[in-house]
Amino acid sequence: METTPESGSKRLHKGSVGLLLLSVLLFALGRAFPLHVEQVYGGVFPLVAAAQALLLSMVPLSVSELSILLLLLLCLRWLSRGLVPLLSGLAWLIPLLLASGILFWGLNHCRPPIAQRLGWSMDQPRQVELAGLVGELAGELKALEGSFEEVELAPSTDALEELLTSTFDRQAMQWSWLRGADARLRVPLARGLLARLGIAGVYSPWTGEAHLEGSLPAPIIWHTAAHEVAHQRGIAREEEANFIAWVVLRDAPEPAARYSARFALLNQALGALGRQNPELAGELRQTLHPALQERRALVRQFWRLRQGALSRATGRVNDSYLKAAGQEQGLRSYGLVLDLVLAERR
Numbered sequence: 001m002e003t004t005p006e007s008g009s010k011r012l013h014k015g016s017v018g019l020l021l022l023s024v025l026l027f028a029l030g031r032a033f034p035l036h037v038e039q040v041y042g043g044v045f046p047l048v049a050a051a052q053a054l055l056l057s058m059v060p061l062s063v064s065e066l067s068i069l070l071l072l073l074l075c076l077r078w079l080s081r082g083l084v085p086l087l088s089g090l091a092w093l094i095p096l097l098l099a100s101g102i103l104f105w106g107l108n109h110c111r112p113p114i115a116q117r118l119g120w121s122m123d124q125p126r127q128v129e130l131a132g133l134v135g136e137l138a139g140e141l142k143a144l145e146g147s148f149e150e151v152e153l154a155p156s157t158d159a160l161e162e163l164l165t166s167t168f169d170r171q172a173m174q175w176s177w178l179r180g181a182d183a184r185l186r187v188p189l190a191r192g193l194l195a196r197l198g199i200a201g202v203y204s205p206w207t208g209e210a211h212l213e214g215s216l217p218a219p220i221i222w223h224t225a226a227h228e229v230a231h232q233r234g235i236a237r238e239e240e241a242n243f244i245a246w247v248v249l250r251d252a253p254e255p256a257a258r259y260s261a262r263f264a265l266l267n268q269a270l271g272a273l274g275r276q277n278p279e280l281a282g283e284l285r286q287t288l289h290p291a292l293q294e295r296r297a298l299v300r301q302f303w304r305l306r307q308g309a310l311s312r313a314t315g316r317v318n319d320s321y322l323k324a325a326g327q328e329q330g331l332r333s334y335g336l337v338l339d340l341v342l343a344e345r346r
Contacts, residue, residue: 012092020095023102030110037110038177045234046180048104052208053181062186062211064204097206105205108236114243117177120343127280129342130273134284137266142289144259152256153218157185160212160225163257167226167248168233178244180233185225187214198303198311200224203231217302219295222249222260239336242268246341263295265341272338 030037056063071093078086115122164183172178186209188194194202194213201224202211210228212221226245235241242264249261274281288296 013088013095016092016096016099020099023099023106027102027107027110030107034110034112037107038112041107042111042177042234045105045108049181049208049232049234053184056184056207056209062188062209063207064186064209064211065188065190067207101205104208105203105231105234105236108234111177111234111236113237114235114240114340115343117175118344120340121346122339122343123346125272125338125342127273127276130269130276130338131280131284133269133338133342134266134273134281137262137269138284138288138292141259141262141266141292144255144262145289145291147255148259149256150218152254153260154221155254155256157187157212160222161185163252163254164226164229164248167252168229171244171248172233178233178235181208183225183229184209184232185228186211191215195302195306196308196310197314198306199314201228203228208232217295217299219260219263220299222254222257223264226257226261239340242337243340246337263292265337266292267296267299268338 030041074093075086075089078089114120161183164185168178168180168183172180188211191214194200194211195215200213200216200220203209204211210225210232212225212228216224223245226249227241230241230244230248233244235244246261246265249257252258252261270281270285273284285293
């Protein structure tokens, strides 16, 4: 029986929409039954990640970036035939991308939170706890000054992958749910684009790649890379990815990695303390080591110069995505890492 392009497109549309509905249903059920998700998807996801890692080992470039280019060319081809072919193509392509994103990685959002896994009690950080944490981190950062060369804050992707693979594997010996494939980092060819979007790093659920903006200030490179690798290991919630980055880097063999971990957490703690007691936070900022103050100013200036309509739009989209995935505080969820850090200490 002969088929026409129109009938083929209709079948693709029905199939992709059906797959999307199924994936959304699975996500809803997963939110209701997180332990079942852990039992089933907790075993499936590492297999998906391993398959992605095997494929990525054959390609030195960002497969995600190449895929985006190919998809844009496909859309242009549809558009060259008219508006109707473009809309018809998007009608099956968009649901397919959404469904595969959920199935390949998105269901990790439904797995039990780290605090629940470890039996920790979560409370709002108290002012005295935040002030103590700031003082402790500031002292440790001061002690680390001079223990590494500045260039070590901005290592190659190979060096990042090697250390992060070893530190994640070591932590996974204690927390089995952190097991996974070797770290896979990519620096996009479109250098600077992610920064213009207000993004330091991004994980692609379709390819399993952790992308790192190539123009990042040195002090935040190690932490950003570890955050994205945490996503590779199935840690979906943003505050939990920040926490895992802290855990795997705080005792890393590289002093620069330990510095970056404390640098990131100090900024979070100072921000949270500033919302509770601006005067105290200001006083503590003045006591920071001069080199640390310079690095903090460098990072602030980096993001200030890249603020604009693109970064604001991306922020709104990311905020909506996080809320849809179950993180009620949206972008603010990144700062909830402090809840986990302090819960571990209690």
